[in-house]
Amino acid sequence: MELKPISPFFTASPQISVADVGTAASQGFKAIINNRPDGESDDQPSSQEIAAAAAAQGLDYRHIPVAGGQIGEADIEAMADALDALNGPVLAYCRTGTRSVTLWALVEARHMDAEALIRAAARAGYDISGQRARLAARLRTPARSGEEPGRPGSDAARYDVVVIGGGAGGIAAAASLLKRRPGTSIALVEPKEEHYYQPGWTLVGGGVFRRQDTVRPMARLIPKGVNWIRAAAASFEPERQCVVLEDGTRLAYGVLVAAPGLKLDWDKVDGLRATLGRNGVTSNYQFDLAPYTWELVRGLKSGTAIFTQPPMPIKCAGAPQKAMYLACDAWRRAGVLENVDVEFRNAGGVLFGVADYVPALMDYVERYGIDLALSSNLVAIDGPNRTATFRAMTGDREGELVERRFDMIHVCPPQCAPDFVRTSPLANDAGWIDVSPETLQHTRYGNVFALGDACSAPNAKTAAAVRAQAPVVAENAIAVLEGRKPRRVYNGYGSCPLTVERGKIVLAEFGYGGKLLPTFPQWLVDGRRPTRLAWILKEKMLPWIYFEALLKGREWLIRPERLAHSPAGFEAQEALPTDR
Numbered sequence: 001m002e003l004k005p006i007s008p009f010f011t012a013s014p015q016i017s018v019a020d021v022g023t024a025a026s027q028g029f030k031a032i033i034n035n036r037p038d039g040e041s042d043d044q045p046s047s048q049e050i051a052a053a054a055a056a057q058g059l060d061y062r063h064i065p066v067a068g069g070q071i072g073e074a075d076i077e078a079m080a081d082a083l084d085a086l087n088g089p090v091l092a093y094c095r096t097g098t099r100s101v102t103l104w105a106l107v108e109a110r111h112m113d114a115e116a117l118i119r120a121a122a123r124a125g126y127d128i129s130g131q132r133a134r135l136a137a138r139l140r141t142p143a144r145s146g147e148e149p150g151r152p153g154s155d156a157a158r159y160d161v162v163v164i165g166g167g168a169g170g171i172a173a174a175a176s177l178l179k180r181r182p183g184t185s186i187a188l189v190e191p192k193e194e195h196y197y198q199p200g201w202t203l204v205g206g207g208v209f210r211r212q213d214t215v216r217p218m219a220r221l222i223p224k225g226v227n228w229i230r231a232a233a234a235s236f237e238p239e240r241q242c243v244v245l246e247d248g249t250r251l252a253y254g255v256l257v258a259a260p261g262l263k264l265d266w267d268k269v270d271g272l273r274a275t276l277g278r279n280g281v282t283s284n285y286q287f288d289l290a291p292y293t294w295e296l297v298r299g300l301k302s303g304t305a306i307f308t309q310p311p312m313p314i315k316c317a318g319a320p321q322k323a324m325y326l327a328c329d330a331w332r333r334a335g336v337l338e339n340v341d342v343e344f345r346n347a348g349g350v351l352f353g354v355a356d357y358v359p360a361l362m363d364y365v366e367r368y369g370i371d372l373a374l375s376s377n378l379v380a381i382d383g384p385n386r387t388a389t390f391r392a393m394t395g396d397r398e399g400e401l402v403e404r405r406f407d408m409i410h411v412c413p414p415q416c417a418p419d420f421v422r423t424s425p426l427a428n429d430a431g432w433i434d435v436s437p438e439t440l441q442h443t444r445y446g447n448v449f450a451l452g453d454a455c456s457a458p459n460a461k462t463a464a465a466v467r468a469q470a471p472v473v474a475e476n477a478i479a480v481l482e483g484r485k486p487r488r489v490y491n492g493y494g495s496c497p498l499t500v501e502r503g504k505i506v507l508a509e510f511g512y513g514g515k516l517l518p519t520f521p522q523w524l525v526d527g528r529r530p531t532r533l534a535w536i537l538k539e540k541m542l543p544w545i546y547f548e549a550l551l552k553g554r555e556w557l558i559r560p561e562r563l564a565h566s567p568a569g570f571e572a573q574e575a576l577p578t579d580r
Contacts, residue, residue: 003027004097004124009088010104012097012124014191018045021053024091031060033082033092035100037067040419042264042286060086066099068246068420069234071106079103095246096191098231101126102247109138125230130157130249159187160481162243162253163226164233166190166218168466168550169259169452175223175553176474177257184481187251188222189243191232195221196287197546199463202319202499205284205293205410206326208539215287221551233260236424238445255447255477258426258433260418262315262453262461268414275383280408284323285315296408297327302339303407306388308378309346310414315453315461317353318496318508320346320412321361327410328368329501342370343404347377347393353460354514357498357506360529364500376402378411417454432456437512438489438563440473447480449473459512460494467550468493472560488560493517497538505534519557 001020005011015036016024024032032054038046047063054061062082066075083090083104092100105117105128114135121128128135161177163170166188174186200214222228229251235244236258242250264285266273275281282293307324309317324344331337344365351365351372352358365372375393379401382388388409392400416422422431426442433450434443437457442448451469453461469490476486492512497505507527511517518527525533549556 002097003091004101004126006101006104006120006124009090010083011089011091012100012104012126013091013093014096014193015041015044016050016091016093018049018053021050021057021059025057025059029059029089029091031062031086031088031090033079033086033090033100034061034063035066035079035092035094035103037065039267040095042266042413043288062086064103066094066103067234068095068099068232069244069248071099071102071248076103076106080107083107095232096230098126098128098191098245098247102128102131105131105135106138109135112139114139127229128247128249130245131247134248157187157249158252158254159227160185160254161187161257161477162251162255163188163257163259164243165259165261165452165454166192166195166222166228167259167261167452168463168546169261169470170257171195171221171223171551172466172470172553173257173259173451173473173477174226175551176470176555177477178223178225179553180474181478181481182225184478185227186223186225187227187229187253189229189231189233189245189251190218191230191246193218193230197543199316199546200543201284201287201290202322202326203539204290205282205297205323206499206502207294207298207330208326208502211287211291213543216547221547223553233420235420236426238425238442238448241447253447255449255480256445257473257477258421258448258450258454259452259466260421260454262415263418265414265416268310269378269411270380270389271383272381272411272413275381276411279383280386280406281381281383281411282408283411283413284319285411285413293323293327293410297330300331300340300408301334301336304341304343304405306343306345306404306406306409307412308388308409309344309348309412310377311347311393312353313461314412314415316496317460318498320344320410321352322499323410324370325364325368325498325500326502328364328370332368333502337368342368343373344370345373345376345378345390345404347375349374349394352498352508354508354510354516356510356514356516356528357508360506361498361500364530381409381411421454426450428456430456437492439476439486440469440490441476441480441486449477457490457492459490459492460496460510462494462496463546463550464495464509465493467555468558468560470550470553471555471558475560487563489563491517491561495519497534497542499535499538500530503535504530504532505538506530507534507537 197214203209231245284290309320376390380389417431428434472488472490475488496508
């Protein structure tokens, strides 16, 4: 829990856990205000869980949920009523604390100077200067007048480029932009203080990496020269060329680069969230659960182990299989594999989407004695009773429900675009940011680009894909800033190092249409069969490449292709400096 005192009566905090409620009580807080709507992120305790914990500690509790960027007069009045009624000191929280601090300031603005409120927030690390006009207006307005929040226009901070997301896509794109065009004013919007190397979580779940090896402070990774805005994006206003932050602040841009990642939709499987991390239910798709995967694998000597994969798209389509193969290899080494019934239940109709790699994978399915059930989608879990329910997706039994008992189950959750993306003007019918699969430029807004998991390009959602996309976005964004047409293209490249046993990997590299796009010559690494060299690449080299190359704009072995229909002489005319 990261407490940020604003006044003797009021303290703000980023998202708290159930355990933090007891800590808050021990530190003298008398009440908790939750300003976050339920379901904003997959690692968020529900309001009911926090309320129950508060009651158990004798604390007052109020839930005043505010959607990011949409603080209205009713929200301010509810906050004012709560602050008037509660005995302090009060702890208020949301995703980052920004909404809570903004609400507090808007309440206090009836009788305090705007600059004093902005300074008080700044001392705690919150920048609410974007609310200056609204705060000042409230001091001049009678209380509870029913006014609606202002919509700053000319007073919005303006940047050449606004980047949404501090994951691989956002940081790589920002670094690539600055390498090509030093001096470009860039703001990167990201609320999280830590950055995760998510490809490493499979190896944490397999007992190879430690969890702490996969996390870095965000501040160390933001490129020098980029303004890191520690807030969450709430909505897009492409017609006004603005991004709205969770406290209502607007950022104006010349070019928008959206890389917000995707949402792990745990709630789409009935009962899943309630049992995650216990009752033998785990997932390498969550940072704090990957060690539990390894704990379950080491502890299982006999019984049934189920591994699931939901309908596409998902990030790293091979990850559910990697978890299974590493577990089977561990059981084989421990001499208990023959006592474990392993099932792979995949909602898709094929083991892997690129046919060239399927024979090598099937060899391991047979070697480990895995029961392969395709077109079988997980829809519910009863953790205490160790029962999972699957729905048949195709065939004569389509829609039929099948219950399977388990001793451990590794779940890959259903995945979708973040809520604020799905409801935005940038989304297509499926909810993803609608871009050209070649240029990664938005199909309707020419100064908007997207890369990574949230974009609609039909490629595999992997970090390797981001490494190929970032220079394309960077060069095309610069072209738009300088009044030229985007000419760089992305060929759909993605890579999935399929870990089939400890020490061997099938290195799948492919582009649009399943075309094989190997980085290395076949005599060195034949991606269609498991090799020791691919394992060394995955274990030893890829983490270093991720942090020291991808996130720093170093694009070794990457050269964005140019549109085939570029006019003669275009190459020389529009050559841009690059750091290869």
